[in-house]
Amino acid sequence: MVDFIADYYKNIETFPVLSQVEPGYLQKLLPDSAPMQPESLQAVLQEVESAILPGVTHWQSPDYFAYFPSNSSVAGFLGEMLSAGINMVGFSWITSPAATELEMIVLDWLANLLNLPQHFLSKGPGGGAIQGTASEALLVVLLASRDKVLRQVGKDALRRLVVYGSDQTHSSLQKACQIAGVHPENLRLLRTERCNEYALSPESLTDAISHDVASGLIPLFLCATVGTTSSTAVDPLLALGKITKRYGIWFHVDAAYAGSACICPEYRHHLNGIEEADSFNMNCHKWFLTNFDCSALWIKDRNALIQSLSTNPEYLKNKASQGSTVIDYKDWQIPLGRRFRSLKLWMVLRLYGVENLQSYIRNHIKLAQHFEHLVAQDSRFEIVATRTFSLVCFRLLPSNKTEEYVNKLNHDLLDAVNSSGKIFISHTVLSGKYILRFVVGAPLTEERHVIAAWKLFQEAASSLLENS
Numbered sequence: 001m002v003d004f005i006a007d008y009y010k011n012i013e014t015f016p017v018l019s020q021v022e023p024g025y026l027q028k029l030l031p032d033s034a035p036m037q038p039e040s041l042q043a044v045l046q047e048v049e050s051a052i053l054p055g056v057t058h059w060q061s062p063d064y065f066a067y068f069p070s071n072s073s074v075a076g077f078l079g080e081m082l083s084a085g086i087n088m089v090g091f092s093w094i095t096s097p098a099a100t101e102l103e104m105i106v107l108d109w110l111a112n113l114l115n116l117p118q119h120f121l122s123k124g125p126g127g128g129a130i131q132g133t134a135s136e137a138l139l140v141v142l143l144a145s146r147d148k149v150l151r152q153v154g155k156d157a158l159r160r161l162v163v164y165g166s167d168q169t170h171s172s173l174q175k176a177c178q179i180a181g182v183h184p185e186n187l188r189l190l191r192t193e194r195c196n197e198y199a200l201s202p203e204s205l206t207d208a209i210s211h212d213v214a215s216g217l218i219p220l221f222l223c224a225t226v227g228t229t230s231s232t233a234v235d236p237l238l239a240l241g242k243i244t245k246r247y248g249i250w251f252h253v254d255a256a257y258a259g260s261a262c263i264c265p266e267y268r269h270h271l272n273g274i275e276e277a278d279s280f281n282m283n284c285h286k287w288f289l290t291n292f293d294c295s296a297l298w299i300k301d302r303n304a305l306i307q308s309l310s311t312n313p314e315y316l317k318n319k320a321s322q323g324s325t326v327i328d329y330k331d332w333q334i335p336l337g338r339r340f341r342s343l344k345l346w347m348v349l350r351l352y353g354v355e356n357l358q359s360y361i362r363n364h365i366k367l368a369q370h371f372e373h374l375v376a377q378d379s380r381f382e383i384v385a386t387r388t389f390s391l392v393c394f395r396l397l398p399s400n401k402t403e404e405y406v407n408k409l410n411h412d413l414l415d416a417v418n419s420s421g422k423i424f425i426s427h428t429v430l431s432g433k434y435i436l437r438f439v440v441g442a443p444l445t446e447e448r449h450v451i452a453a454w455k456l457f458q459e460a461a462s463s464l465l466e467n468s
Contacts, residue, residue, distance in 0.1 A: 004045055005077075008053075009060070012444070016421025017061045021054055057424065062444035065453060066426040068229070068257045068286050068391075069441025075351040076291035079344025089337045093326035094318045096340070100327055103130055103342035107296055109349060110284075113263045117275040120298035122327075128298040129332040130341045134256035135172035136334060137281040137297040138223065140305060142176045145221045145250035145278070147308040153218065161220040162186045162212050166200035166235065168228040170254060186217065194431055197386055198233040200224060202240055209247055221250045224277075226270050227258025230428040230435075231385040231393050234258070234270050241276020253277045256295070260287035261365070261389050264358045270388075278304075287390075287441055289360065290348045294341050299332075306331045360443075364390040367450050368440045374454045380461060384430060390440040395433065396461050398468075407434035409464060416460040423453045 029051040059070045090099035107128030108121050119126050131137040142163070150157060163182050165173045167189045177187050188208050192198040209219045222244050224235040237253060244251040253274060259282025261267040274280060279299045284290035299305055310331040312321075320326045330336050352360070368390035375381050375394045385393040395410045411434055414427050428435050440450065 001041075001045075004048075009444075012058055012061050013063070015053065015056075015058050015061065017058050017063045017424040018066075018418050018421065019055050019057045020419070020421055026051060026055055060442060060444065061424075062442050062446060062449045063423040063453065064442045064445075065438045065440065066424045067437075068439055070285060070292050071287060071289045071441070071443055072291045073289035073348060073352075073443060075347045076289060076344045078351075079347040080291050082347075083340040083343045086340055088340055090340060091330035091336045091338055092316060092318070092321055092328040094320050097326075099338075099340045099342065100329060102346055103329065104128070104327065106342050106346045106349060107298065110296060110345070111298060113354060114259065114271065114282075115268055116271075116280065116298060119300050120280065125302065126298060126300045127302050127327070128296055129329055130338075130345070131281075131295040131297050131333060132293045133172075133295050134170070134254060134281050134283055135175065137279075137295050138170075138172050138252065138254065139176040139179060140297070140309060140333060141250065141252050141279040141299065142180050142182075142221055144299075144304040144308040146180055146182070148250075148304050149218065149220055151307075157218060159183055160186075160216065160218045162188060162217050163221045163223075164188045164190065164205060164208060164219070164249075165223040166190050166192050166198075166225070166228075168192055168198050168200075168230055168233055169223050169225055170229055170256070173223050182220075188212075192233070194385075198228065198231050198430065200235040200240065202236060202243060205240060205243055209243070209249075213247075219247050219249050221252065223252045223254055226253060226255035226262075227389060229257075230430055230437075232258060232388045232391045233385075234388060237271065237273030238276065239273070241273050245276060250279070251277045252279045252281070254281055256281060256283040257286050258389050259283070259296075261361050263354065264361055267389075284345055284348075287361065287364075288348065289352060289357065289443065290345050294345055296345075297332075302327075302332070309333065364440045364445070367445065367447060368392055368438075370447065371438055371440065371450050371454060374451075378458065380465070381457075384433065384435050392438045393428070393430070393435050394438065395435055396464075398465060403432065409468065410434045410436060412464055413457070413460055416464065417453075417456055420456065420460075422456055 060072055088096040090096045093100045104122040111120050111128060118124050158181055161182055163177055190200060190204045190208055192200060212219055224237055224240050226234050241251050262271050281297045284294040284296055285292040321328050329338055372387050372392045375383060380396060381394055382397045383394050396413055397406060414436055418424055426437050428437055
């Protein structure tokens with residue numbers, strides 16, 4: 001299997017980055033039922049090669065520039081292998097003390113790298129826990145904030161709770177509200193403007209809160225973002241934090257993608273104001289060379305989570321837990337069971353070291369700067385949003401054409417480059433404009449891949465403009 005994976009990485013540039021199969025393709029290739037007798041690993045791997053890999057979109061390809069990255073590394077592999085081999089279910093301290101204690105230690109390490117406030121460290125009133133995804137992290141802190149307020153005002157007030165974010169906030173906020181029972185009409189996704197770089201305006205938040213309070217509603221929760229999905233906008237944390245403190249609103253900061261960059265001193269200022277936050281999240285599996293899944297969540301007051309999510313059945317009771325001398329991470333998350341995920345983050349931090357991780361981030365940002373420079377040199381294209389990290393937002397913009405025409409043209413451009421199989425990118429819409437997103441972040445990406453991608457854009461653009 002190790003040899004097979006090594007060969008996969010050796011040949012990864014030969015595969016179409018975006019899978020080119022049609023829906024339902026696999027049903028035609030595999031039998032209708034499981035085999036009655038065991039088959040050889042060689043036969044299984046042959047079928048992986050012939051049937052499974054054609055249906056894989058290759059996130060680790062150096063020509064993958066879509067969404068945000070999902071990093072893997074040798075260190076991450078090793079941690080995953082060891083975790084799978086040990087295969088413990090570490091829901092409480094006693095089920096594997098090392099799993100709980102290593103998680104506390106590595107999240108303290110990472111918190112210190114990010115220069116997070118002391119109350120997020122395990123020795124303080126809060127601490128960190130590894131969740132599966134940023135969506136899970138957001139859900140658990142929303143539940144904690146909901147229950148904290150309902151204990152004060154009564155359960156019947158659920159229909160009056162209001163949640164705030166910007167129109168650039170990740171859709172996981174909407175899903176968390178659906179799960180938490182927040183009424184759909186009480187989710188405020190406040191409009192952002194290009195003149196503010198699509199960041200959430202403190203004035204618009206204050207206005208929305210004032211209106212809701214006057215209407216007899218209860219402002220509950222704000223999700224601010226450092227590095228939004230569409231354009232990597234950075235919300236003004238300090239100003240927003242002061243507003244939430246004034247109204248007693250839970251302040252969550254989502255830095256799922258861009259948090260990794262903040263281990264570099266020159267990008268740490270994007271977290272200024274984090275000391276006002278009640279919770280903070282970043283995905284180590286996005287841009288930190290840690291295999292999926294590994295989403296780090298820090299919370300200011302661990303008791304808020306525990307009061308909301310704790311269960312204590314007889315069959316889970318033990319001396320350490322009953323004595324309140326340990327952390328039981330089952331009370332910090334949705335499921336009971338949890339994997340030994342801290343192993344891979346620990347291995348990444350140790351086998352790379354901080355300086356190499358910083359260089360890795362800086363190199364991707366440098367490559368994005370290079371791509372941005374190439375785009376700016378071609379008068380047929382425009383840069384649509386300020387590049388803050390390693391995402392470039394751009395579009396093809398022929399002169400004297402309607403917005404509707406330009407949007408369709410860029411949609412066709414995206415289809416053309418993706419269907420070539422040579423690269424994979426994704427899109428967004430900003431201020432009604434259809435935008436192409438080019439994110440540098442795959443571990444194997446080099447300058448030659450960025451240059452080749454730009455040539456593909458230019459050739460596809462020329463073809464579309466000639467035929468329009």
